[in-house]
Amino acid sequence: MKIGIIGMGHVGSTLAYGLVLKGLCKHLVLANRNVTKAQGDALDLQHTLSFCEHPIIIESSRIEEVTACDILIMTASVPFAAMKSRIELGPANVALFKELIPDLAANNPDAIFIVITNPVEVMTYLTYRLSGFSASKVLGIGTLVDSARFRSLLSRMEQIHPADLRAYILGEHGPHQFPVFSHASAGSEQIVDNLPNRLLCETVNNAGHEVYGLKGHTNYAIATAACEVIQAIVYDDHRTMPLSLYFNEWLGIKKNCFSIPVVVGRAGVTRYLRPDLNLLEQQALATTAALVKANINRLLYPDGGGLDDEESPMEQESTQSARRRTACT
Incomplete structure (x- = not known):
């Protein structure tokens, strides 16, 4: 089991520590935009393995170099100094995910996405749309x-x-x-x-x-x-x-x-x-x-349209299949 954590802030670092203590994977990849931070966490957790029951390969990585993971956990978020509501993070985190998710999905085609980044409902739906994965493989921590x-x-x-x-x-x-x-x-x-x-x-x-x-x-x-x-x-x-x-x-x-x-x-x-x-x-x-x-x-959808107007990847595939059948007949 190979797990990648995308974003090594407070949540990402704590999650990595929990995964190591529980021995929930054989290979753990810590990825961050500032790769130095990921390197520091990886080294610290490698030292922790002496006190753990399960051996784990722990490495740091640039986000664009994360590949072949079974699970990807999205904790990456824009920095914020003060926040009244989670929705305030939306515009900047939407732009961040539009940059990250397509390559992560392409490089990790068999992964399950777990989304922690807020606002989690918006970010989960966006990950689902951008990845093209089945909805059953894009999970937000939510409530x-x-x-x-x-x-x-x-x-x-x-x-x-x-x-x-x-x-x-x-x-x-x-x-x-x-x-x-x-x-x-x-x-x-x-x-x-x-x-x-x-x-x-x-x-x-x-x-x-x-x-x-x-x-x-x-x-x-x-x-x-x-x-x-x-x-x-x-x-x-x-x-x-x-x-x-x-x-x-x-x-x-x-x-x-x-x-x-x-x-x-x-x-x-x-x-x-x-x-x-x-x-x-x-x-x-x-x-x-x-x-x-x-x-x-x-x-x-700031320019109009909306969720109701969008076809899901499954619906798109069905529509395309129907068009191909029509063309054949």
């Missing part, structure tokens, strides 16, 4: 980290280990995310949708910005969330988790890209899960869907 934060807070209130809680946050990795209380449970006992638990959701919504305000970045939770996805792929675990990815249709929502519950294994996403949502959750879903689509259209 996986929000769901983990939610379970952590619920754990304190319920006095139950967070791993024994089943509770998802879906939709946007941002202010319009929503909890699915109708399917939240502990030991098959439903977790009640009440005011205290709703207040926890507000805390979750602000958690990333709180951490960012205190130390200037987030890294541990998001890197650990990425490790969970990578582990599910490496070991073909078929784990259920909420991830951001493009879909043609989900619970009546057409052509969009945000976090929904999926099953993850070696091939990427192997199944979309379709829970029955109550009326409140359906309304929240419609709101987040409209907001995400508006963000995608504003950042990726």
Whole structure:
């Protein structure tokens, strides 16, 4: 298993450390626009191997020289000194991905992309479009980290280990995310949708910005969330988790890209899960869907058109095949 991390900022470095400690690959490539930073991380992690159980080849690379990876994790982002919302990073990160993704996809045709860069829904959809890969192989971390934060807070209130809680946050990795209380449970006992638990959701919504305000970045939770996805792929675990990815249709929502519950294994996403949502959750879903689509259209289609007007690579292939059949007859 060969894994490449594209972008060695706080998240990329923390993720690399987690992958080494967990021994989740045989070959780890650290790539950065400033290759000196990647070289320093690679050397530091090579020294760490003396304390680890699994031998790993660890090397640094220029981004354009990353090849033949099984998994590519996109953490690359434009630098920012102050940020009020993730969407502010959109224009510059869109330009960055337009520069990086086509070559990465061409040089790593069998890879699964994992996108961490914000705004994650926009960047995941853009990676899907630019790479030409199947939607099942372009995964945004999305609300996986929000769901983990939610379970952590619920754990304190319920006095139950967070791993024994089943509770998802879906939709946007941002202010319009929503909890699915109708399917939240502990030991098959439903977790009640009440005011205290709703207040926890507000805390979750602000958690990333709180951490960012205190130390200037987030890294541990998001890197650990990425490790969970990578582990599910490496070991073909078929784990259920909420991830951001493009879909043609989900619970009546057409052509969009945000976090929904999926099953993850070696091939990427192997199944979309379709829970029955109550009326409140359906309304929240419609709101987040409209907001995400508006963000995608504003950042990726400023001259008109939009996500609804685009054919997916699969649809393009079907259209081309139909045209070829017509030409033959």
